[in-house]
Every structure is written in structure tokens, then in C-alpha cells.
Amino acid sequence: MRNLLLNPVLNKEFKLRFRSFKSFLGLGLYLLALSVLMVGFIFLESQGSPMGRFRPEQSRTMFILMSFIQMGLILFITPGLTAGVISGEREKQTLNILLTTNQSSASIIFGKLISSVSFLLLMIFASMPIYSIVFLYGGISPGQVLVVLGYYIFTILVFGSIGIFFSTLVRKTIIAMITTYGVTLFLTAGTAFLFAVSMSVSQMGNSSNNPFALFFVMLNPVMILFSFLEPDAFSELSNQLGLGSEFPLWAANMVTYVLIMVLLIFISVKKLRPNMKVKSRR
Amino acid sequence: MIEIIDLTKQYGKFTALDCLNLTIDKGTVFGFVGQNGAGKSTTFSILATLLSPSSGTAYINGFNIRSEPKAVRSQIGYMPDFFGVYDQLKTVEYLDFYGASYGISQSERNKLIPQLLELVNLTDKQDSYVDILSRGMKQRLCLARSLIHDPEVLILDEPASGLDPRARVEMREILKELKNMGKTILISSHILPELAEMCDTIGIIDQGRLVAQGSVSEIQQRLKGEKLIVVKLQHGLDEAVRFFEDQPMVSGLVKREDGHSLQFIYSGDAEDQVQLLKMALLQNLAIVSFSEIETNLEDVFMEITKGVELT
Numbered sequence: 130m131r132n133l134l135l136n137p138v139l140n141k142e143f144k145l146r147f148r149s150f151k152s153f154l155g156l157g158l159y160l161l162a163l164s165v166l167m168v169g170f171i172f173l174e175s176q177g178s179p180m181g182r183f184r185p186e187q188s189r190t191m192f193i194l195m196s197f198i199q200m201g202l203i204l205f206i207t208p209g210l211t212a213g214v215i216s217g218e219r220e221k222q223t224l225n226i227l228l229t230t231n232q233s234s235a236s237i238i239f240g241k242l243i244s245s246v247s248f249l250l251l252m253i254f255a256s257m258p259i260y261s262i263v264f265l266y267g268g269i270s271p272g273q274v275l276v277v278l279g280y281y282i283f284t285i286l287v288f289g290s291i292g293i294f295f296s297t298l299v300r301k302t303i304i305a306m307i308t309t310y311g312v313t314l315f316l317t318a319g320t321a322f323l324f325a326v327s328m329s330v331s332q333m334g335n336s337s338n339n340p341f342a343l344f345f346v347m348l349n350p351v352m353i354l355f356s357f358l359e360p361d362a363f364s365e366l367s368n369q370l371g372l373g374s375e376f377p378l379w380a381a382n383m384v385t386y387v388l389i390m391v392l393l394i395f396i397s398v399k400k401l402r403p404n405m406k407v408k409s410r411r
Numbered sequence: 412m413i414e415i416i417d418l419t420k421q422y423g424k425f426t427a428l429d430c431l432n433l434t435i436d437k438g439t440v441f442g443f444v445g446q447n448g449a450g451k452s453t454t455f456s457i458l459a460t461l462l463s464p465s466s467g468t469a470y471i472n473g474f475n476i477r478s479e480p481k482a483v484r485s486q487i488g489y490m491p492d493f494f495g496v497y498d499q500l501k502t503v504e505y506l507d508f509y510g511a512s513y514g515i516s517q518s519e520r521n522k523l524i525p526q527l528l529e530l531v532n533l534t535d536k537q538d539s540y541v542d543i544l545s546r547g548m549k550q551r552l553c554l555a556r557s558l559i560h561d562p563e564v565l566i567l568d569e570p571a572s573g574l575d576p577r578a579r580v581e582m583r584e585i586l587k588e589l590k591n592m593g594k595t596i597l598i599s600s601h602i603l604p605e606l607a608e609m610c611d612t613i614g615i616i617d618q619g620r621l622v623a624q625g626s627v628s629e630i631q632q633r634l635k636g637e638k639l640i641v642v643k644l645q646h647g648l649d650e651a652v653r654f655f656e657d658q659p660m661v662s663g664l665v666k667r668e669d670g671h672s673l674q675f676i677y678s679g680d681a682e683d684q685v686q687l688l689k690m691a692l693l694q695n696l697a698i699v700s701f702s703e704i705e706t707n708l709e710d711v712f713m714e715i716t717k718g719v720e721l722t
Contacts, residue, residue: 137511145499221495226556229459229489230512231481403463405477 138240211292488557547578
């Protein structure tokens with residue numbers, strides 16, 4: 130942890146990122162939009178209510194809606210923030226100089242990963258007071274809010290590592306970005322589509338057990354968020370898929386994502402500098 | 412000390428660097444001269460551990476670039492030919508970032524940075540943002556950055572390229588000061604006279620091969636035996652070309668742009684030269700003048716990089 134805090138890349142990136150007025154303007158506008166959305170939702174729902182009250186069920190619906198919006202935002206912004214951090218340095222011709230310093234490849238990659246997603250983390254943390262409005266109306270426990278927050282951070286790090294991986298491997302930022310967005314799209318919309326297809330196929334075969342559908346649900350971060358927000362509805366779906374309760378899907382998702390993240394970071398660290406010991410191809 | 416042994420780099424079928432062997436003594440300044448694409452930057456990138464060689468190796472202060480790249484990095488200060496800077500970082504912060512990247516403590520950095528800025532004459536720009544500095548200032552800042560960890564070896568890839576004459580002079584003065592500080596400097600340029608003044612030794616690289624090595628005077632001396640002869644004719648240029656092409660000790664014959672004269676390299680002595688002129692006159696060639704051109708460093712470079720191997 131001490132090494133991470135003393136990481137020069139991290140310190141420099143923080144300085145660059147948070148020095149800019151645009152960053153604070155972006156953050157301010159995001160919080161404003163979120164506030165308007167929440168206040169508007171409360172206003173509309175209470176207008177429709179006969180007593181003019183905002184009920185706990187409505188508060189819960191609002192929280193779920195906000196949570197999905199935030200998840201969409203994370204999945205949309207994370208590739209953009211991370212897919213250019215190494216390739217961008219390469220294009221700006223600052224990477225070579227950085228690589229001749231004593232900093233280890235791991236330190237550079239971790240510094241880049243944490244600093245690039247830090248702004249998104251700040252946005253998420255800054256939105257927490259707005260989220261806390263739900264506590265005024267009930268329907269959501271603080272534990273659920275913390276679980277959702279934890280899963281956001283986890284998702285940011287996983288998709289951030291995908292961005293860093295392509296940024297290290299691909300020389301051009303634009304290609305790294307397209308590839309990262311492609312993988313993100315596959316893990317969200319792609320797995321949702323494949324889940325729907327495999328469900329249709331299993332229904333045609335009257336099979337109660339569908340491992341493919343299970344696999345695609347497990348890979349989908351939006352579905353896992355849904356399982357945190359609506360555990361009852363999700364367990365009904367799990368039963369339909371023939372999933373036992375021994376190993377929850379969210380745990381399978383987290384184990385898989387951690388493995389993917391570790392593998393991608395490991396490859397990024399290895400590929401950042403040339404392997405001087407290996408003779409290059411002649 | 413730098414020792415390069417059979418260093419080769421190939422990209423597919425293209426050989427960027429072909430069995431380069433070189434030894435640079437401690438505390439000396441070695442100039443690496445060659446045209447664009449000759450292999451200078453490839454050599455420097457390999458020495459800076461940014462590129463793995465296809466074969467061969469190099470040692471910097473006894474550390475092998477292949478097996479001890481981390482140790483090599485702490486020994487060298489590298490300045491690439493093209494480099495970018497971070498926007499929104501001030502000059503002091505820029506140096507501070509690289510100082511931290513080399514593991515130098517904050518208190519040491521606080522002492523070092525003003526000294527480095529003074530060395531490269533950028534003290535008055537310490538609070539300026541790096542991206543608004545002029546090209547020459549950025550070059551000097553990059554040089555200061557390469558010195559932040561007090562390396563024994565400096566690898567400077569065309570540090571004066573793109574600079575105006577005044578900035579070039581300033582850069583040269585700084586390099587002389589570094590030489591006096593006892594640094595081993597490996598510096599490249601595609602302009603030979605630029606290096607001649609400050610280098611103890613120069614090496615000329617062409618198509619990935621080291622074609623000449625020695626002090627500037629030694630390399631000039633090697634060409635002393637050869638003369639550049641220019642022959643001006645009233646008419647019959649093609650006939651003259653055919654005649655001189657067939658003569659021994661004549662090489663590199665070309666027609667000059669004026670359409671009335673030709674030039675060639677002649678390796679014979681004065682007596683041979685007299686005989687050659689006599690024979691030409693006997694052939695009834697309409698020679699208006701037959702003269703020897705004085706060679707300068709640029710001519711030496713041009714001749715050597717035509718493919719004449721002198722090592």
C-alpha cells in the first residue's frame with residue numbers, strides 16, 4: 130500500500146487529472162444531472178400518489194434505476210479512461226523515457242490503472258450523498274448500498290484492466306479503444322443476447338438445466354448487479370436455469386473476473402518492456 | 412565504459428543493425444554519425460533497453476543489457492531523438508516526477524532540481540508549464556531529466572536536431588560541461604561537423620554497419636590518399652566519361668549538374684595524376700580544366716557513406 134501511495138506515476142497522474150478545471154466541471158455536471166434525475170423522480174412519483182407521499186417501494190425502484198444508470202456509466206466510461214493510458218504515452222512519445230527509469234513495469238501499470246479509474250471512483254463516491262436520499266424514504270438497507278458500491282469498484286477495476294491490457298498490447302489508442310469497447314459490449318450486451326438465445330434453445334428442448342445460459346449470466350455484470358438489487362427475482366431466474374444454491378452466481382462472477390483481471394494485468398506487466406533475454410525473431 | 416559486441420537487429424528481412432562492434436572508454440565522448448535510417452537510433456534504443464537485439468549484446472559499465480536491464484537503466488541517462496512532454500506539468504514538477512521514478516528521495520530532489528535547472532539555464536523557467544517551452548528549452552529540460560539520477564553514461568540521440576543556431580551552441584556548451592564532469596557520452600547526429608568539435612572519437616554508421624571509427628583527424632587522414640578530381644570539358648562529355656571510367660584508380664565517377672564537367676575519386680599519387688592527364692589529352696578530350704577539390708568533413712562523410720568501408 131505504501132508503495133502504491135509513493136508510486137510516482139500515480140502521483141503525477143493525480144496531479145494532471147485533478148489540476149484541470151474540466152475535471153471538476155465534469156464532476157459537477159454529473160452530480161447535477163444525478164440530483165435533477167432523483168428530485169424529478171421523487172416529484173413525479175409523489176405527484177402520482179394519492180396522499181402525495183413517496184413510498185418505500187418507490188424509493189427502492191428509484192435506487193435500482195439509479196444503480197443501473199451508474200453501472201451503464203461505468204461500463205461506458207471505464208474503457209475510454211483506460212484504453213489510451215499506455216498507447217497514449219507511446220503516441221505522445223513519453224513512454225520510452227518512462228521505461229528507461231528505475232520504475233518497475235508493475236508499478237507503472239498499477240499506477241496507470243489506479244490513476245485512470247480514480248476519476249470515475251471519485252464520481253461514484255461523490256454521488257453517494259445523493260444516493261443516501263433513499264434512506265429518507267426507506268426500501269433499501271445501508272448494506273445493499275455498500276454491496277452495490279463495492280461491486281461498482283470491482284467492475285471498474287476489472288474493465289479498467291481490460292483497457293490497460295489492450296492499451297499495452299496495441300500501439301494505436303483508437304484501435305485499443307475500439308477493442309476494449311468491443312470486449313465490454315460482448316460482456317454486457319453480447320452475453321445478454323447469448324443468454325436469451327440459449328434460453329430459447331433450452332426451452333425448445335424442454336431441458337431444465339442450461340449451463341450455457343448460466344455461464345452467460347455469470348459473465349454479465351449488469352445481471353450480477355440485478356442479483357444484488359433484486360435477490361428474490363434473481364433466485365427465481367436461477368431456479369429456472371436449474372442452478373443449485375451451493376455456489377452463488379455473483380461469487381462465480383467475481384472469481385472469474387478476478388482471474389481475468391489478474392491474467393490481463395500480468396500480461397500487461399510482462400509486455401510493457403521488451404524481454405531483453407529473449408532473442409527477437411530474425 | 413560501453414562495449415558493444417556483434418549487435419544485430421533485424422526486422423523481418425531488413426537488417427537495421429549488422430554485427431556492430433564498438434568500445435567506448437570511460438569519460439570519453441563518442442559521436443555516432445550516419446544518415447537517417449542508418450541504425451543510430453536502433454543502437455541507442457537497444458542500449459537503453461527499449462529494444463531487444465536479434466543477436467549480440469552490449470555491456471554498460473559492466474552490466475549486460477540482456478541479463479541486467481534494470482542495472483543498465485540506472486547507469487544511463489537517455490535522451491531520445493523525438494520525445495513528448497506531459498501537458499500541465501511545470502518544469503520543476505517534470506523533473507520531480509522523473510526523480511521520483513528513479514527512487515530519489517524528496518529532500519534530495521529538492522536539492523538536485525535547482526542545480527540541474529541552473530546547468531541547463533532554465534532556472535527562470537522553473538514555474539513554467541513544460542508544454543509552452545520552446546523546442547530548445549524542451550531539449551535542455553530533457554537533458555536535465557536524463558541527468559537527474561547522476562548517470563555515468565549519457566546516451567543522447569540527436570540532441571541538437573531541430574534547434575536554431577543559438578540553441579545548438581547552447582546545447583554544445585552544456586555537453587562540453589558534461590564532458591568536463593567526466594561523463595561517458597554517446598551522442599548521435601547526421602551532421603558530422605556538429606560532432607567533430609566535442610567528440611574524442613567518432614563512428615560512422617551506414618546501413619547498419621560501422622564503416623569508419625576513429626578521431627575526426629584520423630578519419631580525414633584515411634581519405635587523404637584519395638582525391639576528388641573535377642574535369643571540365645568544352646565538349647565530348649560522354650566520351651570523357653567512357654575514357655575515365657576505364658582508367659585504374661578511378662572510382663565514383665559522376666557527371667556534374669552543369670552538363671560540362673565530371674568528377675571522380677582518384678587514389679593515385681601526383682605522378683599518376685600527371686600521367687592520367689597526359690593520356691586524356693592524347694585522347695583529344697577537350698579539357699578546359701583538371702582540378703583537385705579540397706575535401707571537408709561533409710565530403711568525408713558523403714564519401715564514406717557511399718559504401719567505401721574503411722575500418
